Amino acid sequence: MFFASDNTSGAPPEIMAALVRANEGYQRSYGGDALMAEVQARIRDLFDAPEAVVHLVATGTAANALALALFCPPWGAVFCHRHAHVAEDECGAPEFYTAGAKLVLVDGTHGRMAPEALEKAVVRTGTSVHDVQRGMLTVTNVTEAGTVYAPADVAALTALARAHGLPCHMDGARFANALVATGATPAEMTWKAGIDVLSFGGTKNGLLGVEAVVIFDPARAWEFELRRKRAGHLFSKHRYLSAQFAAYLDDGLWLRLAEAANRSAARLAQGLAALPGAGLTHPVQANMVFGWFPADGHARARAAGAAYNDLPGAQPGAVRLVCSWCTTDADVDRFLTLISG
Amino acid sequence: MFFASDNTSGAPPEIMAALVRANEGYQRSYGGDALMAEVQARIRDLFDAPEAVVHLVATGTAANALALALFCPPWGAVFCHRHAHVAEDECGAPEFYTAGAKLVLVDGTHGRMAPEALEKAVVRTGTSVHDVQRGMLTVTNVTEAGTVYAPADVAALTALARAHGLPCHMDGARFANALVATGATPAEMTWKAGIDVLSFGGTKNGLLGVEAVVIFDPARAWEFELRRKRAGHLFSKHRYLSAQFAAYLDDGLWLRLAEAANRSAARLAQGLAALPGAGLTHPVQANMVFGWFPADGHARARAAGAAYNDLPGAQPGAVRLVCSWCTTDADVDRFLTLISG
């Protein structure tokens, strides 16, 4: 009953097997390994984007911060949701990597930026020499509230941004979960919806620690490589990153893992919603459940070893429960039984 | 016959087994895993430094740049050898992490800073408000020329630095190789020789990608954690880093791996030195051989698939040959046969 985070889970056997295979023999270092070329080719294919440039890093914070720094100058504003990961959970990595850009916080219910709030924030950000300039947009999908933007929702935001000349990033730490939730293709969710650069997450969905940065405009490729190296995020034994991501894409493993996680969350949400004295805070659309339940349920769950995060705030008993690829129905059902008393 | 770099090798079976073991079940993320506490305890023990703080990152560039940034202000000078890795191979990572410190290049033969050259460089770096200030010292051991500083050599440099109030870093990307070469203990080579912070390498010596930063003054611990997080170098699934490093330290595996690499290099050096028309550029003291041999030897070796780096410069036929834990005597002997014609 580990619902604390998807990053408390391990990796599925396919990934571990790929790592062990990749360990054989010698391989060129720093991304010159044979598997990396394959990863790029397959991602181009998958995204129907034959010119896209793909680079791997080991953490989501690195992927996001490098992507933002690639498109936003030091004097730029990055428009993001008030509770975006880049704003709340990265200890200022975007500011560090961009050399001082400013995150402008945009409101919106259930973790989703409201288009009118975005428009207002952009317009309020001035264009005189005294102002931090309008820099770029970043959209998190799955959101921090566990909700999902459909491609049309993304396009509504990027259209506003693009009307002001702003490039657009998607923080897809849970990209697979968003695709599974919406049925969208990778292309529909990204460049066809106005996205210039994607953090394509793997770690939360079953890898040991790999994220792909997908840059749809190849003119930026070399600058990205320099920024990555300079930040210490270019791996010498890069083959281990490549191997994980290649296996992740094999036979749709990445989508199957996400499906499993989303399904567990749906089961959990359904059970929770039906409990007396319990409820859901946000619509459950991917692999995270935000809700609340009574104190005695908490006591029993914790006593039985359940791990999850309390969310101190207005609603007593509020929690975040995250399911991962390896959450079982038995875990979910046992947890529901415990909290229902 | 892969002598291009120690980072073209894979990991020994003990490390892969540890990874697979670590993959079981759920673990707290971001360094809260059970193994990390063990890694810190064992490194404290190994270094006879009960208060040392240990943090793991995945690349040597990250370890070095974070360590320098921890001790050198933006307006400081970092004194390093003219050909140090931090100066020549990190695309300016020290400058990025320190927010603009200046590397001051110190001369010295065979990759080792000459104490008198260091003293001169420090004194020449002024102390008025117009000057970049004297910041810190960084010593690479094993050096970039494959030579080694004994503890007394390190102490000679750090004594000069400390006389000017400068903290001292050791880039130990090949720390195990340096210990094996000198017979020094970890403590003798570091804090007893005046070192404040160590990049304790694992990747070049058989890990997939882990370096420990060992900080002997615990007062700096929290700042390090913030800098690491902010740089995107705090791993969510940190257990995989911990597991590698724990296995690395088990039963002296790390020293055995380095011994094997050093022994191969010695065998290679001996053979090379004996060849007509060939020779050694630097004393061979660890796992790297710098030397030269005739053009026809190059032709035969390359035709047979040998991988190594040419060193364009004064000496025709000059090369760097790096041995790793998995270099075999057969590899070495076959290579020597090929180049001797």
Add this chain to the structure above:
Amino acid sequence: MFFASDNTSGAPPEIMAALVRANEGYQRSYGGDALMAEVQARIRDLFDAPEAVVHLVATGTAANALALALFCPPWGAVFCHRHAHVAEDECGAPEFYTAGAKLVLVDGTHGRMAPEALEKAVVRTGTSVHDVQRGMLTVTNVTEAGTVYAPADVAALTALARAHGLPCHMDGARFANALVATGATPAEMTWKAGIDVLSFGGTKNGLLGVEAVVIFDPARAWEFELRRKRAGHLFSKHRYLSAQFAAYLDDGLWLRLAEAANRSAARLAQGLAALPGAGLTHPVQANMVFGWFPADGHARARAAGAAYNDLPGAQPGAVRLVCSWCTTDADVDRFLTLISG
């Protein structure tokens, strides 16, 4: 009828005369001039702060950004009013100088931070490694809305900040106007009210371009000097800055200039409040008037050459009118006549 900004005014004759006097002969450069020692001594006296360190720079943005960088680490949050100058009018200078700190915007009516809003913002800023850390407080006095904090108001905010260990800065671009408005002494308004560092403005109050940074903890002095030099804000012919500030302090000139400006604003406010269809947006406490008046008044004023800033927003006809030391009663009265039709 120039009400666009206090920085569209020139300097009073006393200042110009001091400049001309300072131009005689040779003087040591970079702050070693004889007048600078006098300026520091007099400011120490004036603030009853015998250990305070005083440095001069030429712009308010430099004074603020250097002061913030001196006290807030790159991973820190700077708590400021939502409409503070540092947040809205410096093109990200605080972020540049601090190497990426984050401004956290605090609400409060009429430009004044509400203590409870500050407390909430500080508490919401976490203390885990994932969070930008609580860094420092900055209070603008006179505020951007033309209102003034009394020493007790300042102390209420700094007490909250200090309870969380945060140092406190005052942006006193209009410091003289705030003192005149409240009757407080310099000491009462600053260190006695919990302020660690002050931007003591001169430019908006009659200098050509000089601000003093007053640091109440002398331990920070040398770091400030290095930061100033490194930013290109140490003047070689520093005597001209010293001379202006010395003359500014002579015989209370600085307070007389501020009194004149505040008096003009009070006259203007009184007239405006009495007009039909007009009103005041914020209490007028110093030298700035925020209000509104009918469109035909605007037309007549503009036709007659009046200069002032429209404030696009909810209230039609809203304006900011700034008085300076050289605003005359005739200017004010003529303007009032014009807008009253």
Add this chain to the structure above:
Amino acid sequence: MFFASDNTSGAPPEIMAALVRANEGYQRSYGGDALMAEVQARIRDLFDAPEAVVHLVATGTAANALALALFCPPWGAVFCHRHAHVAEDECGAPEFYTAGAKLVLVDGTHGRMAPEALEKAVVRTGTSVHDVQRGMLTVTNVTEAGTVYAPADVAALTALARAHGLPCHMDGARFANALVATGATPAEMTWKAGIDVLSFGGTKNGLLGVEAVVIFDPARAWEFELRRKRAGHLFSKHRYLSAQFAAYLDDGLWLRLAEAANRSAARLAQGLAALPGAGLTHPVQANMVFGWFPADGHARARAAGAAYNDLPGAQPGAVRLVCSWCTTDADVDRFLTLISG
């Protein structure tokens, strides 16, 4: 007898008069003053560069650091003479403004980069992802050794740089002195010789504190403005900078001031060279004299109040003597008499 620096001198009466004139009435702030448009127009004319963009700042360090940051990315190398002002006298301002670029030091006698040394330094700076990249060239004219590059000397260096795709900056803190020394026109010395951006000094040649940055490619203009503002170098009461520079250009005042300074230095050099036990270290081509003279001469000169800088180093009695626009023949002759015993 003030030979310590040209920045220990004041301003000529024409400049003070212009300041006083500029003080009249109201003026738009932040560079919107009427005089600024005139300054730009006249500099365009003077440089035969109708599209050049001109911005004013108050210090040479700001001019240089902003110019470098405009053309060199954080991961770039700035090639400069080993003893350039940017390398030795700005406390790391270039590193701060560029967000971490690396100064690569190029040798050459008498303060002038040797073209072959520049070529070697550029070539040695690699182009792989591990290398700090080739960034830009900066040439100081007048050099720190008091020598001068003729336009052909500048062109020889910029041609090498441009062959590698590098933009070129000239630090012209003593630009007028270099023009007077060589008889070159502003255009010949700059864009016709391959310069992209010039720090056009005023302060050392008689202004209170103004330097013009002349950018020959107008596409960079807006980025420069943002960088300047963000650094706190945009003056609100900008009129005082404009007025100084306009007066500086009036009737060739700037060239007359430089001529006077150069003439004094020539007189001083001639006298010094003729003394027994004395000599010149570098050719004297502008307003600085590097030489040496006996200890008793030092004793007498200092006793009589002469101010100048000793240059501790190999040659006993070595000094730097700087003449300015207001150095008199009487000063020079008296000094020569004193040191000749």
